[in-house]
Amino acid sequence: MTQTDTLTIREMCDTYAVTPRTLRFYExxxxxxxxxxxxxxxxxxxxxxxxxxxxxxxxxxxxxxDIRQLLDMYNRDGSNEAQLSRTYQLGLDRLAQMKAQRxxxxxxxxxxxxxxxxxxxxxxxFRAAAE
Amino acid sequence: MTQTDTLTIREMCDTYAVTPRTLRFYExxxxxxxxxxxxxxxxxxxxxxxxxxxxxxxxxxxxxxDIRQLLDMYNRDGSNEAQLSRTYQLGLDRLAQMKAQRxxxxxxxxxxxxxxxxxxxxxxxFRAAAE
DNA sequence: ACGTTACATTACGTTAACGTAAAGCACTCT
DNA sequence: AGAGTGCTTTACGTTAACGTAATGTAACGT
Numbered sequence: 001m002t003q004t005d006t007l008t009i010r011e012m013c014d015t016y017a018v019t020p021r022t023l024r025f026y027e028x029x030x031x032x033x034x035x036x037x038x039x040x041x042x043x044x045x046x047x048x049x050x051x052x053x054x055x056x057x058x059x060x061x062x063x064x065x066d067i068r069q070l071l072d073m074y075n076r077d078g079s080n081e082a083q084l085s086r087t088y089q090l091g092l093d094r095l096a097q098m099k100a101q102r103x104x105x106x107x108x109x110x111x112x113x114x115x116x117x118x119x120x121x122x123x124x125x126f127r128a129a130a131e
Numbered sequence: 132m133t134q135t136d137t138l139t140i141r142e143m144c145d146t147y148a149v150t151p152r153t154l155r156f157y158e159x160x161x162x163x164x165x166x167x168x169x170x171x172x173x174x175x176x177x178x179x180x181x182x183x184x185x186x187x188x189x190x191x192x193x194x195x196x197d198i199r200q201l202l203d204m205y206n207r208d209g210s211n212e213a214q215l216s217r218t219y220q221l222g223l224d225r226l227a228q229m230k231a232q233r234x235x236x237x238x239x240x241x242x243x244x245x246x247x248x249x250x251x252x253x254x255x256x257f258r259a260a261a262e
Numbered sequence: 263a264c265g266t267t268a269c270a271t272t273a274c275g276t277t278a279a280c281g282t283a284a285a286g287c288a289c290t291c292t
Numbered sequence: 293a294g295a296g297t298g299c300t301t302t303a304c305g306t307t308a309a310c311g312t313a314a315t316g317t318a319a320c321g322t
Binding site: 139140141151155169170171172 | 268269270271
Binding site for chain 4: 263264265266267268270271272273274275276277278279280281282283284285286287288289290291292
């Protein structure tokens with residue numbers, strides 16, 4: 001009963017498979033802003049949502065600084081138009097970067113595949129020679 | 132004519148778009164082993180071939196340490212099937228990683244595009260309200 | 263002789279994303 | 293009382309792949 005609706009640092013760590021150090025680090029980087037009860041941190045559902053976005057961003061290979069900027073966008077607090085517009089532009093830029101990155105990856109994949117076919121042929125020749 | 136068949140460090144840098152520091156660094160890491168003329172380095176065509184492999188490896192996302200091992204295996208005989216097979220397997224693993232990474236990127240791109248459409252709508256509403 | 267390349271070596275600096283002590287406070291259990 | 297648990301802060305350590313001085317020397321043009 002009496003759901004606290006907040007998690008301690010340990011509960012957060014267990015839930016999301018991160019270390020306390022990581023959560024404190026993210027707070028220092030202003031990616032999270034848990035409330036305080038005395039000296040202890042209490043993570044709200046807002047923090048949990050943000051952490052999930054952070055972790056997803058990391059899986060995509062974004063830096064924490066990239067993620068910090070993206071979080072601003074996911075936060076549709078949209079105070080004024082100028083801010084919103086700037087944020088939108090940031091997203092567009094990021095999108096272009098991501099597509100470029102994907103294209104490069106595709107090229108590298110193709111190259112590596114070619115390379116591997118050669119390797120496979122060489123290997124097959126070896127095995128044939130060994131009878 | 133008297134082709135020297137070797138390149139100075141600067142010629143190497145110009146040819147492959149790397150800095151002198153990089154070439155010296157690679158030598159320290161035993162990725163390259165240019166011959167010496169006094170104190171100066173002279174890069175043979177062997178070095179050039181290796182550098183090309185290094186740069187390609189980097190495009191594939193291999194670390195220099197990975198690359199060093201791959202180069203060693205490649206040079207050690209080249210006639211050892213076990214080593215060749217291992218190299219091939221490393222390539223396969225890396226290829227799988229790269230494809231997975233690309234798939235995740237594609238997902239992220241789609242998500243971001245959705246998010247951006249939302250942002251654009253919000254922005255349009257703002258502007259309509261401002262008349 | 264003098265200044266300018268062109269190279270060299272040595273070695274400290276940089277960035278990201280935490281890891282890892284070190285030391286202390288506040289409970290709780292025995 | 294003493295031990296253990298869980299949290300805190302401060303702060304130095306780590307890895308990769310070079311960047312960036314600082315300093316030195318040999319060769320070359322004028």
